[in-house]
Amino acid sequence: MPEARTITEAAPLIRRGDITPTDLLDQCLARIDQYEAKVRAWVHIDREGAFEQADRLTAELKAGQNRGPLHGIPVGVKDIIDVFDMPTGCGSKLWANSYARRDATCVARLRQAGAIILGKTVTTAYASFDPPITRNPWNLECTPGGSSSGSAAAVACGMCFGALATQTGGSITRPASYCGVYSLKPTYGRVSVDGVLPLAPSLDHVGVMANCVRDLAVVFQVIAGPDERLGFSVKGHYPVQDMEAALARAEEQDFGPDLSVLGGLFHDLLGPEIRPHYSELIDRINSRVTLLERTATPAQFSDVLHMHRVVMAVQAAGYHGDRLRRHPDDYPPNVRALIEEGLRHPAVVYDAALAAEEDINDQLTRMLNGVRFFLTPATTTAAPDPSTTGDPAFNSPWSFTGHPTVSLPYTYTSDGMPLAVQLVGSPMCEDDLFAAASWLQRVIGFEPRPLPL
Amino acid sequence: MPEARTITEAAPLIRRGDITPTDLLDQCLARIDQYEAKVRAWVHIDREGAFEQADRLTAELKAGQNRGPLHGIPVGVKDIIDVFDMPTGCGSKLWANSYARRDATCVARLRQAGAIILGKTVTTAYASFDPPITRNPWNLECTPGGSSSGSAAAVACGMCFGALATQTGGSITRPASYCGVYSLKPTYGRVSVDGVLPLAPSLDHVGVMANCVRDLAVVFQVIAGPDERLGFSVKGHYPVQDMEAALARAEEQDFGPDLSVLGGLFHDLLGPEIRPHYSELIDRINSRVTLLERTATPAQFSDVLHMHRVVMAVQAAGYHGDRLRRHPDDYPPNVRALIEEGLRHPAVVYDAALAAEEDINDQLTRMLNGVRFFLTPATTTAAPDPSTTGDPAFNSPWSFTGHPTVSLPYTYTSDGMPLAVQLVGSPMCEDDLFAAASWLQRVIGFEPRPLPL
Numbered sequence: 001m002p003e004a005r006t007i008t009e010a011a012p013l014i015r016r017g018d019i020t021p022t023d024l025l026d027q028c029l030a031r032i033d034q035y036e037a038k039v040r041a042w043v044h045i046d047r048e049g050a051f052e053q054a055d056r057l058t059a060e061l062k063a064g065q066n067r068g069p070l071h072g073i074p075v076g077v078k079d080i081i082d083v084f085d086m087p088t089g090c091g092s093k094l095w096a097n098s099y100a101r102r103d104a105t106c107v108a109r110l111r112q113a114g115a116i117i118l119g120k121t122v123t124t125a126y127a128s129f130d131p132p133i134t135r136n137p138w139n140l141e142c143t144p145g146g147s148s149s150g151s152a153a154a155v156a157c158g159m160c161f162g163a164l165a166t167q168t169g170g171s172i173t174r175p176a177s178y179c180g181v182y183s184l185k186p187t188y189g190r191v192s193v194d195g196v197l198p199l200a201p202s203l204d205h206v207g208v209m210a211n212c213v214r215d216l217a218v219v220f221q222v223i224a225g226p227d228e229r230l231g232f233s234v235k236g237h238y239p240v241q242d243m244e245a246a247l248a249r250a251e252e253q254d255f256g257p258d259l260s261v262l263g264g265l266f267h268d269l270l271g272p273e274i275r276p277h278y279s280e281l282i283d284r285i286n287s288r289v290t291l292l293e294r295t296a297t298p299a300q301f302s303d304v305l306h307m308h309r310v311v312m313a314v315q316a317a318g319y320h321g322d323r324l325r326r327h328p329d330d331y332p333p334n335v336r337a338l339i340e341e342g343l344r345h346p347a348v349v350y351d352a353a354l355a356a357e358e359d360i361n362d363q364l365t366r367m368l369n370g371v372r373f374f375l376t377p378a379t380t381t382a383a384p385d386p387s388t389t390g391d392p393a394f395n396s397p398w399s400f401t402g403h404p405t406v407s408l409p410y411t412y413t414s415d416g417m418p419l420a421v422q423l424v425g426s427p428m429c430e431d432d433l434f435a436a437a438s439w440l441q442r443v444i445g446f447e448p449r450p451l452p453l
Numbered sequence: 454m455p456e457a458r459t460i461t462e463a464a465p466l467i468r469r470g471d472i473t474p475t476d477l478l479d480q481c482l483a484r485i486d487q488y489e490a491k492v493r494a495w496v497h498i499d500r501e502g503a504f505e506q507a508d509r510l511t512a513e514l515k516a517g518q519n520r521g522p523l524h525g526i527p528v529g530v531k532d533i534i535d536v537f538d539m540p541t542g543c544g545s546k547l548w549a550n551s552y553a554r555r556d557a558t559c560v561a562r563l564r565q566a567g568a569i570i571l572g573k574t575v576t577t578a579y580a581s582f583d584p585p586i587t588r589n590p591w592n593l594e595c596t597p598g599g600s601s602s603g604s605a606a607a608v609a610c611g612m613c614f615g616a617l618a619t620q621t622g623g624s625i626t627r628p629a630s631y632c633g634v635y636s637l638k639p640t641y642g643r644v645s646v647d648g649v650l651p652l653a654p655s656l657d658h659v660g661v662m663a664n665c666v667r668d669l670a671v672v673f674q675v676i677a678g679p680d681e682r683l684g685f686s687v688k689g690h691y692p693v694q695d696m697e698a699a700l701a702r703a704e705e706q707d708f709g710p711d712l713s714v715l716g717g718l719f720h721d722l723l724g725p726e727i728r729p730h731y732s733e734l735i736d737r738i739n740s741r742v743t744l745l746e747r748t749a750t751p752a753q754f755s756d757v758l759h760m761h762r763v764v765m766a767v768q769a770a771g772y773h774g775d776r777l778r779r780h781p782d783d784y785p786p787n788v789r790a791l792i793e794e795g796l797r798h799p800a801v802v803y804d805a806a807l808a809a810e811e812d813i814n815d816q817l818t819r820m821l822n823g824v825r826f827f828l829t830p831a832t833t834t835a836a837p838d839p840s841t842t843g844d845p846a847f848n849s850p851w852s853f854t855g856h857p858t859v860s861l862p863y864t865y866t867s868d869g870m871p872l873a874v875q876l877v878g879s880p881m882c883e884d885d886l887f888a889a890a891s892w893l894q895r896v897i898g899f900e901p902r903p904l905p906l
Binding site for chain 2: 048049085087088090094095097098099100101197229230323326
């Protein structure tokens, strides 16, 4: 039986009947049996329910019904996102047995598109940054990153073909990069946060992890767009373009996107041990297109990490403040410190941070009119030891501004740990971003290695 | 210290500083300590949280802030409605420890208006009609009715001043009537069902129980109106009138509303033992206004109970069908039978029932243009023994059509059990309905007795 590694590979096999949804599920469950005891990517695995879904979807195919490219594809869902009749633990001890009474909008859309909802993946407590139980499948002595730790590890292990993840700081891009998988953090508001635990509502994003750029696009196409359950998200009401068409355009022409290598903090904070890898990549890209090297970040960027932290802390305190006081034992140290910090901030400090966000956005819009895409390293280092979830410094700015990002693995360190780059596009232009990322993926030519487990 | 029995009595005492929110809470908790072991109205009581709320609200008053007539009023919330960081058990064993991550819209509005959210009141399993643990405070050998069993019993015992309840068949009016308290089932769509477990979405209503008509109006004013979290409820977008003004108009003039005593099933199914009580009430009202006696129900009404059951069963099966198969032990017999029935119905039967709803509504609109209000008994009998939750026959028709209803206790049987009448108004005209109910309350002159417990 042919084995597929990506949704893009699996979809035609399913369509032609070469494999069934049940086969794909068996393949994923075999990986879970093989790796889960070591990696611990899952909070809840619904084998029985997954087989029921697979049976139905297999029967539909036999009856000539195909729901599209996600038909029969097993996926994981980060455990702060509601799946009907599964617990949504949010990394909380007290909330661990909290069953969801309905699917989050993004999950409902995946289910409607034929995806098999396999289970819930580990999140750090309240999607913040206290180290989780999950380990990095490339080295069990390393963190998988956080907060979408389980989603990244599960996709890296082939336990599922894609996973929903969320990001408020660097919680999508960072774990995906540490674990050697591809990720999308869409434009702010583009994917509904209905049924998702908030951390800081003006920074919270739902996104995707998978094993190639096209897979990200396929999942994004299904989950993106207006959600009438949410009134707040005006941005969500922009129409969603046709991602397949954008990718096809990108494949027809060997176009070089107008890329700029972003400097500033993206240069200064880059760990010395991975600079040679990144430079080599830049050289490789330069052989295809001329990059605008080391564009300075806007002046307002100097304080962006601090401003992001202020907004995140204040909004997290707004949601969690009273509860932390009542249930201090349910809050591990890092998220507790964040909330306590948020409770202490004077309003004027918060207000200045909100104003800074607008300033920076104006400036970035102007810059992206010229270059269209920024290229940065996806993380400051390869995955560090599991006493931390790593540094979100290259990701938080885009959670702050809301710009869409795609991350792509490009090489391994000498220790065998994956490294990734991050492509930043214009708000609401995920189609262009995917086209550019698809081009970049071909230029990089990344060959995934077998897991060392 | 003065003791208040209603929100209407408590509000001026609070406003003048004669009592504090903490005093009111103490009063309610004393009632809980006195009766709860026998009555079992609560699933979850948050004493600590309630005292925190009471302290804050007391401090606000000292600082000159008064949020309005619900400031400092302890209320209960039916356990299918989400309250932040309390479990929403829904009468399910598996879901018993499911903590809510945010307040339902109706709860958020109560909280914003200064109400103290005291805890969660017992519901039958999934708000259906399997007998609950709660007992009727007027006779512990009788049912409190269902499915809003705990809300009715708690308000009857003075454990809280008002409670949120829900109705899909007769789940607000019936328990309120059996327990001798007042109730409102608003127009369909008028109060947001965000954060509320569905049973049959086209029939589900959120409503109120309290100890007088004005109290119902005060709570309704706060919880009613559009909810941008819900796209589906077009009806919810009608503006909400000023209930205080409507009640004031009703008090200024001794107006007799144009009432019609509805016959048909409301006559035929009325238990013989309570007919004399109802007749006596009609006579009493007739001495004030001339009633249109025994108006026939529309022809389409002959099948209304069956049609309602079909719609309820099919929609309940839509939500619960798969879950019942996976967790049969989590479904007691009555709700299980309902779901299984819904799974068996052919679509044409369901479609006919939906069409009947429109037919009946057209006819009722025409009738209410003439008489403005229908009067019916609120229940077919006084509270029966606790092997059942009683017969919803006089209530389901209004869940089916969506007309707003208010129920008012009017007497006690010789066994000391309360009886109630039901006033039915025109959709979206709760202001008129409250005015008529307020007039009727005065005509009835019901004097509540002390509980026999």
